Amino acid sequence: MRSTPKTERFVVRAVGGAVLLSAIALLIGWVVASFPKAPIGPRYVGAGNETPRAGGTFVFAAGSNIHTLDPHFAYDTLSTAACRLLYDGLLDYDYDGEMIPSLAAELPTVSADGTIFRFVLRDGIKFHNGREITAEDISWSLHRLLSNRIGSPGYPFFKSILGAPAYHAGEAEHIEGIVVIDQKTLEFRLAEADQTFLNALAMPFAYPIAREHVEALEQAEGIDAVGRQPIGAGPFAFLRWERGVQVELERFDDYWAPAARPDRMVFLENISGDVASARFRNGDLDIIYRPSKVNRLFLRSAEAWAPYRSESPSPSVFALGLNCELPPFDNVHVRRAVAFALDRSKMEKLNPGEVIAATQVLPPMLAPHDPKLPTRQTFDLDRAKEEMRLAGYPNGIEEPVTVWVRGEGDVRLAQLFQQELKAIGIEIELKQVTFATYLRETGKPRVAQAAFTGWHQDFPDPSNFMDILFHSRSIHPQNSENRSFYRNAELDDILDRARPETDRDERLALYAKANAILAEEAPWAFLFYPVDMFAWQPYVKGFRPHPVWLNEYRHVWLDLPRKRVSQSIYEEEAQP
Amino acid sequence: MTRFILQRALWGLLVVMSVVTLVFFLIFVAGDPAVTILGPQARAEQIADFKSKKGLDQPVSKQFLSYLGILPCVRKDSPKYEREDGSRGFCGVLQGDLGESYSHHESVADVIGHRLPRTLLLAALAILFELLIGLSAGIFAALRRNRWADTTIMFATFVGISLPTYVTGPIALLLFAFLLGWFPFGGYGVHALDHIYHAILPSLILAVAGAATYARVMRGELIETLRHDHVRTAKAKGMPPTRVVVRHAIRNALLPVVTLIGLSLPFLVGGAIITEKIFAWPGLGLLTIESINSLDAPVIMAVVLMFGVAVQLGNLLADIAVAALDPRIRLG
Numbered sequence: 006m007r008s009t010p011k012t013e014r015f016v017v018r019a020v021g022g023a024v025l026l027s028a029i030a031l032l033i034g035w036v037v038a039s040f041p042k043a044p045i046g047p048r049y050v051g052a053g054n055e056t057p058r059a060g061g062t063f064v065f066a067a068g069s070n071i072h073t074l075d076p077h078f079a080y081d082t083l084s085t086a087a088c089r090l091l092y093d094g095l096l097d098y099d100y101d102g103e104m105i106p107s108l109a110a111e112l113p114t115v116s117a118d119g120t121i122f123r124f125v126l127r128d129g130i131k132f133h134n135g136r137e138i139t140a141e142d143i144s145w146s147l148h149r150l151l152s153n154r155i156g157s158p159g160y161p162f163f164k165s166i167l168g169a170p171a172y173h174a175g176e177a178e179h180i181e182g183i184v185v186i187d188q189k190t191l192e193f194r195l196a197e198a199d200q201t202f203l204n205a206l207a208m209p210f211a212y213p214i215a216r217e218h219v220e221a222l223e224q225a226e227g228i229d230a231v232g233r234q235p236i237g238a239g240p241f242a243f244l245r246w247e248r249g250v251q252v253e254l255e256r257f258d259d260y261w262a263p264a265a266r267p268d269r270m271v272f273l274e275n276i277s278g279d280v281a282s283a284r285f286r287n288g289d290l291d292i293i294y295r296p297s298k299v300n301r302l303f304l305r306s307a308e309a310w311a312p313y314r315s316e317s318p319s320p321s322v323f324a325l326g327l328n329c330e331l332p333p334f335d336n337v338h339v340r341r342a343v344a345f346a347l348d349r350s351k352m353e354k355l356n357p358g359e360v361i362a363a364t365q366v367l368p369p370m371l372a373p374h375d376p377k378l379p380t381r382q383t384f385d386l387d388r389a390k391e392e393m394r395l396a397g398y399p400n401g402i403e404e405p406v407t408v409w410v411r412g413e414g415d416v417r418l419a420q421l422f423q424q425e426l427k428a429i430g431i432e433i434e435l436k437q438v439t440f441a442t443y444l445r446e447t448g449k450p451r452v453a454q455a456a457f458t459g460w461h462q463d464f465p466d467p468s469n470f471m472d473i474l475f476h477s478r479s480i481h482p483q484n485s486e487n488r489s490f491y492r493n494a495e496l497d498d499i500l501d502r503a504r505p506e507t508d509r510d511e512r513l514a515l516y517a518k519a520n521a522i523l524a525e526e527a528p529w530a531f532l533f534y535p536v537d538m539f540a541w542q543p544y545v546k547g548f549r550p551h552p553v554w555l556n557e558y559r560h561v562w563l564d565l566p567r568k569r570v571s572q573s574i575y576e577e578e579a580q581p
Numbered sequence: 582m583t584r585f586i587l588q589r590a591l592w593g594l595l596v597v598m599s600v601v602t603l604v605f606f607l608i609f610v611a612g613d614p615a616v617t618i619l620g621p622q623a624r625a626e627q628i629a630d631f632k633s634k635k636g637l638d639q640p641v642s643k644q645f646l647s648y649l650g651i652l653p654c655v656r657k658d659s660p661k662y663e664r665e666d667g668s669r670g671f672c673g674v675l676q677g678d679l680g681e682s683y684s685h686h687e688s689v690a691d692v693i694g695h696r697l698p699r700t701l702l703l704a705a706l707a708i709l710f711e712l713l714i715g716l717s718a719g720i721f722a723a724l725r726r727n728r729w730a731d732t733t734i735m736f737a738t739f740v741g742i743s744l745p746t747y748v749t750g751p752i753a754l755l756l757f758a759f760l761l762g763w764f765p766f767g768g769y770g771v772h773a774l775d776h777i778y779h780a781i782l783p784s785l786i787l788a789v790a791g792a793a794t795y796a797r798v799m800r801g802e803l804i805e806t807l808r809h810d811h812v813r814t815a816k817a818k819g820m821p822p823t824r825v826v827v828r829h830a831i832r833n834a835l836l837p838v839v840t841l842i843g844l845s846l847p848f849l850v851g852g853a854i855i856t857e858k859i860f861a862w863p864g865l866g867l868l869t870i871e872s873i874n875s876l877d878a879p880v881i882m883a884v885v886l887m888f889g890v891a892v893q894l895g896n897l898l899a900d901i902a903v904a905a906l907d908p909r910i911r912l913g
Contacts, residue, residue: 041760048762062771233686247695248685249871250769250863271771280767280861283759287766441620569762 046309048288051544051564059266061563065292066273066281073232076212077150077157086556092212092237102552119198119507126189130261132215133242140191144183146213159210165199198505204464240265266562292541304540314540317550318369321461324529330490331454338396340527344382345389346429363531365524373517382531389429401430408433409456411443448484467516491528593893604885614876618683634658650675680879689883700864704849706784711791719799741793750786750859767861783860802834843899847891
């Protein structure tokens with residue numbers, strides 16, 4: 006058949022169309038195939054310097070606002086992190102968690118009865134304004150901290166200093182127990198022996214701050230102003246703070262120890278976990294702490310990040326607090342039943358690497374945490390039912406129990422455990438409140454039957470957990486820290502003997518005993534110890550997680566100039 | 582002409598006044614700044630002290646008139662609260678005092694002083710990109726009218742105008758920052774050059790819609806101008822085609838674009854709110870969002886006042902510019 010012009014045109018169009026379509030398909034295929042992959046490893050590596058070098062800007066971020074840079078008010082993690090760079094105290098902790106002298110020349114000499122501590126200051130210690138620090142400065146700063154005028158949350162930690170309560174109440178001009186002997190020597194006298202006094206002195210609350218600067222600022226702009234433009238004695242000096250955006254610090258070259266390495270530290274505020282993770286993987290942040298969940302899973306599994314990440318348990322514990330004054334938890338068997346009923350391994354499966362199941366109040370790194378504790382705080386349904394029977398509730402409890410929760414995280418936990426409690430015959434109802442209401446109401450006796458709760462250590466000593474959370478002395482009509490209102494004369498007695506005990510082994514043995522009592526009596530059903538994760542860029546050197554200070558960046562240095570890793574390397578590494 | 586300017590200025594003042602009044606009273610409906618600023622754990626006496634210092638314990642109408650500077654100062658912590666002779670001073674807008682930010686603990690003027698240069702940097706770069714990309718694309722399309730290059734560019738501008746920054750911004754972040762690693766993933770940087778490097782991606786995103794608009798306008802104008810007699814004459818006398826286009830056509834076609842730039846200025850500053858939020862660029866836009874979140878009333882008021890004045894001023898200047906450039910337009 007002869008082709009007509011019409012069919013010819015049709016053939017041409019059809020062929021042309023097919024060619025065009027396949028060209029478009031090819032183009033799309035090519036774009037998809039060559040589409041860049043998400044970086045699976047670090048984007049930059051260091052220059053390869055072996056010895057620490059000075060210079061560069063170290064950038065890190067946090068998810069919320071920094072509250073203050075005034076150490077006398079620094080009681081949250083972010084303010085503490087910033088104050089750790091700006092200030093120094095008499096005492097500090099090394100990377101093993103052992104106490105070491107800092108502004109003090111050596112650890113203090115202690116009197117035989119453990120009530121008098123004598124400190125000698127180091128030579129050549131200076132504030133950022135260049136003035137030498139004397140014993141008088143240490144004393145003046147503590148007087149500011151403990152005065153009722155500024156209302157610092159740090160006061161309770163220093164109550165044991167002789168005359169501190171009278172001074173705090175405004176009944177004395179000076180604190181009797183703080184004695185300046187000479188320019189370099191200082192003595193603390195305690196009303197009664199207290200082994201945690203040195204821990205308190207190592208808290209940021211006790212960091213000295215330049216008197217002339219503080220007085221001028223307070224006069225001109227009020228007490229708050231000190232927290233906005235501080236002068237301390239730490240390895241970095243204050244440069245500027247744009248509130249809500251970032252704090253910038255610069256290296257203090259007159260520092261008493263070898264000066265810090267980076268020229269500047271930039272602490273970004275209000276960077277959410279997801280954004281921080283993306284910035285970190287893009288090379289914009291030098292270190293990341295607690296990445297968002299997805300990124301945490303990624304960083305844990307990515308081989309290329311393995312040398313540049315760390316995971317270690319945080320010195321804190323989370324639990325379901327049971328009110329020992331209110332039924333049904335006034336019955337120890339019901340409390341034990343709850344402690345047996347919760348399958349904590351579910352939590353570990355749902356949040357891989359983020360939590361460790363808790364068996365006792367003391368977190369794993371804090372002596373005398375005992376992994377072999379004959380425990381009553383692990384999942385055992387039969388024993389849970391047996392305890393319910395012993396409690397006199399073989400068929401369960403009729404009235405549902407109200408559990409107070411603080412936010413979404415608590416709600417998820419509660420949902421996780423709802424079924425298990427139902428299995429032993431306890432129905433729970435959730436009462437979700439704001440954090441402020443939670444703090445206020447759970448601190449009052451006979452209000453909350455049960456509540457999700459937890460504690461983060463102030464200093465590495467078991468008393469910081471047990472005395473505060475379970476001593477009957479911590480029960481008050483308002484603002485109780487003992488929120489399970491647990492009273493046990495035997496425990497009180499052990500704690501009261503342990504606190505001043507100077508023999509270390511004897512002291513730890515007492516706390517081990519207390520630790521076992523608490524697991525057994527179950528005022529809290531312990532849930533988990535959170536695990537902290539850090540990841541840092543390969544060119545960041547000298548970082549390792551500190552057992553006491555959460556964000557400890559004093560010793561980092563930057564191996565600059567950093568070098569870009571080519572994209573192809575990720576793909577090679579991605580091959581199985 | 583003078584009468585027209587005066588009329589427009591008065592009208593503009595009225596608009597700004599109504600906006601300011603509306604926002605001032607809206608803040609009071611929205612919540613209690615004292616509670617928001619001091620946090621849920623604040624004690625009653627702290628809140629009372631804060632309110633008395635900031636004058637928040639006064640009737641709203643009194644606060645408003647004092648804010649404007651018509652009634653004496655109600656903010657007890659203001660240095661102007663009490664004059665040396667013991668009488669009450671004024672501390673309002675009329676006296677050039679915008680007050681003190683609740684959350685930044687410095688004067689509103691200082692807070693804005695920190696943020697404004699960053700927003701201006703973003704706006705300046707955005708205008709640069711708009712002109713660079715928009716004009717060259719427009720000229721190219723006009724010279725290749727109705728061919729595939731023109732069609733492609735016009736389709737691209739159509740997409741560019743249609744896509745809001747909250748779509749293009751995250752895509753750009755994902756592609757150019759996270760996947761390709763060419764740019765930082767938002768933020769502001771730590772030194773001067775770093776600031777510019779951080780500004781490139783957000784300003785490009787900010788420039789997309791403007792560039793697309795300019796490309797379309799430029800194309801239309803240029804096609805129109807190329808038909809004019811003087812262009813034909815230039816061609817006829819043997820002028821090289823490039824020179825004809827550059828010297829005679831483009832220059833004429835640029836006029837409406839200039840007007841557009843003037844009109845877009847206030848919107849570039851205002852429109853940066855979303856872009857600044859996406860790229861975490863701590864400029865005026867982000868400040869606006871932050872201050873609304875924390876009910877930082879003095880800052881919210883100042884930003885509203887600034888944007889209001891900027892828009893009115895921009896419109897007025899554009900009207901005047903059009904009249905000045907085209908003698909056929911008579912004002913008044």
